[in-house]
Amino acid sequence: MSMRAGRELAVVAWGLVLLAVCAATPAAGGAATTVSAAPHDGQHDFDFLIGSWKIHLKRRIRPLSGSNEWVEFDGTVVCRTIWNGLAEVEEFKVDSPEKNIFIQGLAVRLYNPNTRQWSIYWANSKNGVFDAAPQTGQFEGGRGEFYGQDTLDGRTIYVRFTWTNTASPAPHFEQAFSQDGGKTWEVNWITEQTRTEDSPVSRAQEAHGLP
Numbered sequence: 001m002s003m004r005a006g007r008e009l010a011v012v013a014w015g016l017v018l019l020a021v022c023a024a025t026p027a028a029g030g031a032a033t034t035v036s037a038a039p040h041d042g043q044h045d046f047d048f049l050i051g052s053w054k055i056h057l058k059r060r061i062r063p064l065s066g067s068n069e070w071v072e073f074d075g076t077v078v079c080r081t082i083w084n085g086l087a088e089v090e091e092f093k094v095d096s097p098e099k100n101i102f103i104q105g106l107a108v109r110l111y112n113p114n115t116r117q118w119s120i121y122w123a124n125s126k127n128g129v130f131d132a133a134p135q136t137g138q139f140e141g142g143r144g145e146f147y148g149q150d151t152l153d154g155r156t157i158y159v160r161f162t163w164t165n166t167a168s169p170a171p172h173f174e175q176a177f178s179q180d181g182g183k184t185w186e187v188n189w190i191t192e193q194t195r196t197e198d199s200p201v202s203r204a205q206e207a208h209g210l211p
Helices: 003-024 200-207
Strands: 051-060 070-082 087-096 101-112 117-124 135-140 143-152 155-164 172-178 186-195
Touching (some): 070 101, 117 143, 135 155
Antiparallel strands (some): 051 070, 101 117, 117 135, 135 143, 143 155, 155 172, 172 186
């Protein structure tokens, strides 16, 4: 190819680029057609849990072992918010002598307004310390998913918390484990909740004639 022919091709190519740019640029005074949606502020996403609850639980006895044997028991939960919704504290209690199950737990949920994510920390009265790493995640479309890592029988696993039915009187919670890096999940803990009649939220609903 001659140098002149090369220059002519370059001019043509540059002209095509300018045409493409002009076609993609709105006319003067025109408004942009694409508007970015405001990011979701999840500061109050856990407000549905505020108050007192009766809970019915199902726990897989030997998770990730191939066993499908479950145990069921009941307990109570009391949740309160602090820091104007930036944090929530949950007191969890199960006392089931017939099942030989006694659990006193504490969950602390912290909201990071910069990342717009929640971190969930769990402690059990048996050891008196929070888990080494929190579950982290957020709500989208009324569904909350929170992920972390733990160990089970000496092996590292992934842990997933899932909240659904959060706009109903009976929120649903599930915990699941994964031993293949999150490709497959096995549910091992299910919680169904019913708000107690003496809950502050229940009293407020009754005062306003709400269900």
